[in-house]
Amino acid sequence: TTNLSRSISERGIYPAVDPLASTSRILDPAIVGQEHYSIAERVKQVLQRYKDLQDIIAILGIDELNxxxxxxxxxxxxxxxxxSQPFHVAEQFTGRPGKYVKLEDTIRSFKEVIDGKHDGLPEQAFYMQGSIDDVLEAAEKMKAK
Structure with missing residues (x-):
């Protein structure tokens, strides 16, 4: 099931799918493969921990975290x-060209993010990008400005 979230939409992230509340019967290592499954689970763990920290951040601030x-x-x-995803069908509304990203590139991209390979990049560079290569290009453009 795909669950949409108003709070995600309010942050300007489209599609506003809540990855923690959404489920898939085919997200099974026997179907999608062990690497895909493992990366998806690790992504959900990071997002869940962030969600768990929201109250602490709201009360004490991020500086109080370890x-x-x-x-x-x-x-x-x-x-x-x-x-966030730049869809071809949304191009007329977003002004951003749609992108097709291969599954392998998506898995590699998320693996690199959760492994910390891109911790030094600005968060905004990740918005409405296709692959991690697009993120790197966006970060370079931001750096040049």
Whole structure:
């Protein structure tokens, strides 16, 4: 089932799918393969930990988190932005060209994010990008400005 979230939509992330509340019967290692399954589960774990930290962040602020939790928050925010998708059918509304991304590139991209390979990139570089290569290009453009 696909669950849409008003709070995700309010942050400008489209499609506003809640990955923690959504489920799939085919997200099974026997069907999608072990790597795909493992990466998806790790992404959900990072997002769940970030969700669990929301009250602490709201009350005490992010500076009161330990280094590991700060790292998780940064990765979760990048993941949330990276879950935005530039659709071909939405191009007339967003002004952004749609992108097709191969499944292998998507899995590789999320693996690199959760492994921390791109912790130094600005969160906004992940918004409405296709693959991690697009993110790197966007980050370079941001750096040049």
């Amino acid at each position: 280094d590991e939790d700060k790292q998780i928050v940064g990765r979760a925010r990048r993941i949330e932005k990276f879950l």
